[in-house]
Amino acid sequence: MAKTADVIIIGSGIIGCATAYYLAKKGRTVIVLDQNDTVGNGGSARNGGGVRQSGRDKRELPLMMFGIKYLWQNLSEELGTDVEYMQKGNLRLGKTEEHLRILSRLAENARACGLDVSMVSGAEAREICPYLSDEVIGASWCPTDGHANPLTTTLGYYKNARRLGVQFYTGESVTALRKYQGKIRYVVTQNQVFEAQQVLVAAGYESREILKSVGIDIPMSKLLLETLVTEAQPPMFYQMLGTATADFYGHQSKHGSFVFGGSSGLEAVRRDFASDASTNLTASYISRAIIRYFPVLSDVKIVRTWAGWIDECVDGVPVLSDTPEVPGLVIACGFTGHGFGIGPAAGYVLAQLLAEETPSVDLSAFRYDRFRAKF
Amino acid sequence: MKEHENLRVKPIQWHSEPDDDLIICRCEEITKGEIRKAVCDGMVTIKEIRRYLRTGMGLCQGQTCGKLVKGIVAKELGVKPDDLEPATGRAPVRPVEMQVLGKESEE
Numbered sequence: 001m002a003k004t005a006d007v008i009i010i011g012s013g014i015i016g017c018a019t020a021y022y023l024a025k026k027g028r029t030v031i032v033l034d035q036n037d038t039v040g041n042g043g044s045a046r047n048g049g050g051v052r053q054s055g056r057d058k059r060e061l062p063l064m065m066f067g068i069k070y071l072w073q074n075l076s077e078e079l080g081t082d083v084e085y086m087q088k089g090n091l092r093l094g095k096t097e098e099h100l101r102i103l104s105r106l107a108e109n110a111r112a113c114g115l116d117v118s119m120v121s122g123a124e125a126r127e128i129c130p131y132l133s134d135e136v137i138g139a140s141w142c143p144t145d146g147h148a149n150p151l152t153t154t155l156g157y158y159k160n161a162r163r164l165g166v167q168f169y170t171g172e173s174v175t176a177l178r179k180y181q182g183k184i185r186y187v188v189t190q191n192q193v194f195e196a197q198q199v200l201v202a203a204g205y206e207s208r209e210i211l212k213s214v215g216i217d218i219p220m221s222k223l224l225l226e227t228l229v230t231e232a233q234p235p236m237f238y239q240m241l242g243t244a245t246a247d248f249y250g251h252q253s254k255h256g257s258f259v260f261g262g263s264s265g266l267e268a269v270r271r272d273f274a275s276d277a278s279t280n281l282t283a284s285y286i287s288r289a290i291i292r293y294f295p296v297l298s299d300v301k302i303v304r305t306w307a308g309w310i311d312e313c314v315d316g317v318p319v320l321s322d323t324p325e326v327p328g329l330v331i332a333c334g335f336t337g338h339g340f341g342i343g344p345a346a347g348y349v350l351a352q353l354l355a356e357e358t359p360s361v362d363l364s365a366f367r368y369d370r371f372r373a374k375f
Numbered sequence: 376m377k378e379h380e381n382l383r384v385k386p387i388q389w390h391s392e393p394d395d396d397l398i399i400c401r402c403e404e405i406t407k408g409e410i411r412k413a414v415c416d417g418m419v420t421i422k423e424i425r426r427y428l429r430t431g432m433g434l435c436q437g438q439t440c441g442k443l444v445k446g447i448v449a450k451e452l453g454v455k456p457d458d459l460e461p462a463t464g465r466a467p468v469r470p471v472e473m474q475v476l477g478k479e480s481e482e
């Protein structure tokens with residue numbers, strides 16, 4: 001079995017799988033390595049499915065808008081897999097004047113980048129989504145936002161990459177990268193050594209440990225986010241929902257269940273950074289937050305809760321970058337809890353970067369060497 | 376688990392079987408044929424099957440079909456059912472209303 005390829009990708013999340021797929025379409029040979037036995041078992045299988053532009057940092061918006069315009073629309077068809085993409089808009093809800101100020105500022109930033117986001121009154125928000133509580137006094141509204149199914153999206157990319165000949169090795173934990181004559185060449189796992197001219201590190205927070213072996217560091221922290229899902233309900237509303245203060249976010253899936261996520265605010269001071277078990281606080285907290293905005297959901301039953309790590313970059317946007325000091329190495333990490341929606345676009349431009357084509361979207365805001373001390 | 380992992384690289388050829396229409400996961404109405412097809416498409420762990428097809432994601436959370444699904448996947452891969460990791464159980468064990476779960480911190 002060949003242990004060499006044009007490109008080795010470390011990490012089989014949405015970023016690794018999407019990049020592998022787009023590279024295979026360009027005729028490159030690709031090996032994907034993941035330490036887990038299951039493909040895409042990191043954040044990519046655990047996220048809330050938000051595919052949104054509004055609320056994003058403006059450095060990230062052009063790439064996200066590219067994905068919405070050119071990739072998400074036809075993704076189910078392209079992958080022969082129902083990724084359940086629904087483009088029914090995003091309401092970010094506010095209950096106080098302060099909330100509305102936050103939302104207006106975000107909306108203004110987004111409009112400056114050419115995104116259609118407007119402020120609507122409480123009554124207008126209730127016209128869009130009649131189930132909202134009367135406490136909501138206003139919202140921002142982005143009609144081109146939406147959501148999708150992260151499980152079928154990630155596995156859909158995997159299935160098609162595999163069909164095009166990409167070789168996936170699971171249960172292969174990468175311990176180090178090695179150079180040969182100044183360029184990247186070997187990827188060492190606990191079992192064996194793989195060889196390629198180019199390597200993409202897309203291993204979430206763990207990218208940090210891997211990159212240490214070639215003297216590169218990306219300043220990120222590791223935080224656990226939590227999610228819950230309800231029993232299936234009759235169709236109620238399909239907008240993506242969020243709030244000014246990020247109390248919770250979520251949507252009703254195609255299948256009928258609601259998927260909601262949120263954070264308690266205590267993530268950074270978690271005692272145990274080894275286990276990814278849900279805490280006993282967060283699902284309860286998320287439930288309380290939801291009921292305040294959607295009293296109608298009080299009696300809906302929760303069937304499952306889970307948690308997943310995010311790789312929070314110190315300045316809030318990812319690194320998508322080649323590294324002149326290690327020719328052949330490309331880095332994609334630090335997605336900061338919103339790497340699913342941008343995943344297809346990120347995979348698309350990373351494949352261009354690896355194929356030495358000019359990326360469709362300028363990536364200079366995502367350089368790996370942009371981080372500076374305070375002064 | 377080394378052997379069946381290689382199946383990610385070496386594709387399994389699809390062939391239909393007479394009982395492919397049999398419903399295996401009743402909550403989500405997923406048939407034996409759909410499960411066997413997913414294995415051919417590269418879904419070789421119980422987690423992958425579950426996430427790709429929704430087997431065991433309905434109201435009973437796999438308490439009824441878990442074993443059956445495992446047997447079908449194992450047979451398709453040519454491994455013993457016990458070689459396959461079970462899907463992770465998730466809290467709450469029984470469905471609970473949002474307002475009940477949300478009351479945890481009331482004085």
Ligand SMILES: Cc1cc2nc3c(=O)[nH]c(=O)nc-3n(C[C@H](O)[C@H](O)[C@H](O)COP(=O)(O)OP(=O)(O)OC[C@H]3O[C@@H](n4cnc5c(N)ncnc54)[C@H](O)[C@@H]3O)c2cc1C
Nearest residue numbers: 011013015035042043044047048050174206308339340341
């Ligand atoms: C609860 C939660 C909710 C979220 N909600 C949203 C949302 O609504 N919208 C949105 O856009 N994003 C959301 N996100 C973020 C999103 O899930 C991630 O940004 C995205 O999945 C990142 O994809 P990835 O491929 O970079 O990382 P991952 O999916 O985490 O993949 C990294 C992979 O690298 C592998 N790996 C790690 N170390 C090694 C090693 N040493 N050797 C080999 N392999 C290794 C891991 O096993 C893993 O499979 C959420 C995340 C969480 C946890």
